[in-house]
Amino acid sequence: MKAKTFGFLLILLIVFTVKAEAQLYIHSNLAYSNIRNDISIENKEALLGYNYGISIQYYPFRNTEKLSLINELNISRKGYRQKFGEEYEFKFNYLSFPVVFDYSLSDNVSFQTGLEPSWMIDSNVEEWKDTYNKFDLALIFGASFFNQKRWSLYTRFTYGVLPMLDYHEIDDLGNFKDEAHDLKNISVAVGIKINIGNEKISIK
Amino acid sequence: MKKYQLNNFGLFLCFVVLILASCTAEFVPDPIDPRLPKYTEDGNNVAGAYVGDNIWESSVTIGFPYYASDKPSIKVWQEKDSLRLRFVGNVDKEQLAIEFHLTELGMIQFEDLINLNGQKISLDGTNNLAYLKANYLSSTNNKGIGQVYFRNVRHSKDKSSIIISGTFGFALSDYYEYPLKVRSGRFDYRIYETDFNPEEN
Numbered sequence: 001m002k003a004k005t006f007g008f009l010l011i012l013l014i015v016f017t018v019k020a021e022a023q024l025y026i027h028s029n030l031a032y033s034n035i036r037n038d039i040s041i042e043n044k045e046a047l048l049g050y051n052y053g054i055s056i057q058y059y060p061f062r063n064t065e066k067l068s069l070i071n072e073l074n075i076s077r078k079g080y081r082q083k084f085g086e087e088y089e090f091k092f093n094y095l096s097f098p099v100v101f102d103y104s105l106s107d108n109v110s111f112q113t114g115l116e117p118s119w120m121i122d123s124n125v126e127e128w129k130d131t132y133n134k135f136d137l138a139l140i141f142g143a144s145f146f147n148q149k150r151w152s153l154y155t156r157f158t159y160g161v162l163p164m165l166d167y168h169e170i171d172d173l174g175n176f177k178d179e180a181h182d183l184k185n186i187s188v189a190v191g192i193k194i195n196i197g198n199e200k201i202s203i204k
Numbered sequence: 205m206k207k208y209q210l211n212n213f214g215l216f217l218c219f220v221v222l223i224l225a226s227c228t229a230e231f232v233p234d235p236i237d238p239r240l241p242k243y244t245e246d247g248n249n250v251a252g253a254y255v256g257d258n259i260w261e262s263s264v265t266i267g268f269p270y271y272a273s274d275k276p277s278i279k280v281w282q283e284k285d286s287l288r289l290r291f292v293g294n295v296d297k298e299q300l301a302i303e304f305h306l307t308e309l310g311m312i313q314f315e316d317l318i319n320l321n322g323q324k325i326s327l328d329g330t331n332n333l334a335y336l337k338a339n340y341l342s343s344t345n346n347k348g349i350g351q352v353y354f355r356n357v358r359h360s361k362d363k364s365s366i367i368i369s370g371t372f373g374f375a376l377s378d379y380y381e382y383p384l385k386v387r388s389g390r391f392d393y394r395i396y397e398t399d400f401n402p403e404e405n
Contacts, residue, residue: 131232132235174370175351
C-alpha cells in the first residue's frame, strides 16, 4: 500500500512539476509480429498485428528542447502462427503503457527508445490465462518523421524481454523436463500519428 | 396442464445441458504444438500423442447425441489384480485406441484409482503392457515398451469423479513389423464410478 502511495505521489510530482507544452496524438500501426524462442516451435511464422492508441508528448527537461517524453496508452495485437497443413494462429491482445524518450535530430526526424509494460487482456487461445503470463515488458526502438506536421509517420521495433510462457516440456517417454521460460514477443511496426492538439500541462 | 408440460420440458433441457456440460472435452492447445492438447490436470477429457509422425488425438464424445462407446474405458480384473485403461481416439480420422494393461496395482474398487497418484509405471512388455488397437480390435499383438506416468490423480471438487492426469510414451512394432513410437503422450480424464467396470471372471 505504501509503495502504491509512493508511486502515485511520484507520478504526481513528475507530472505537476513539469512546465511544458504537450502534444496530443492518436496513432495506429500495422505490425509484423512474431516470437523469439529457445525451445523448438515448428513451422513458426509471423502474424500481422496492429496497435492503436493515444499519446502525449511533452518536454520535461530544461535546456534540452530536443529531448522529450512520450506516454502512450495502447491496445495492441501480437502473436504468431504455426502451419501444419492446417494453420494455427496465436493472437494476444495487450493493453500497454509505453514510456518513450524522443530525441529530435531535426524538425522532421526523431529517434525514440523506451519501455513498454503490457498486460495481456485477451487471446484467441483457449484458457490463455492459465497458459501465458499476463504481464509483458518490451524494449522499444523507433523513429518518427514529419513530427511538426499534423499527420506524421513512425516506425517501431518492439523487443520483448520477459517470457510469455513458463512451461514444462514433455519428452518422448512422458517425463517432464526442467521448466522452460520462453517465448518472447517481437514486432516491427509502421504507422501514422495525428496531432489532435497542443496542450499546456505545466503546473508549478 | 400446459404449465406442467413446460416444467417437464425445462427439466429435460436441464438434463441435456447437464449431460453435455459434464461430459464434453475441452481441448486446450499445447503452446509448443497446438495439434496436441496441453498437459492439464483439470479433467478436460482429452488426450494426445505423436504416433510415428502423425498426431493421435482423443475423441471423447459422450452422451447425447453421440454413442457412449467413446468414453475412456477402465476395466479391472479383480482376480488377476490387473487394470486396463483404454483411451479412444484417432489418427487421420482412423479410429485408434491406446490401451494399457497394468498389474499388481491393488485395484479392486473405484476409489483405489487414487493410489495411482504419482506412480511412474514401466511398461516392460511382460507385466505392464501398452497396445495400439484399431476399431477396438487388436491391430497388432506387439506390446509397447516404455512408460506411463500418473502424475496427478485426485478427486474432483464435488467428489463425484476422479481426475486422472498423466503422460505416456512407448515403442512397439506396427502391423507390418516396422518400429513405431508413441511419443510425448498426455491425458487428462474425469472418471466416474460408472466408467469403472469390474470384469466378471
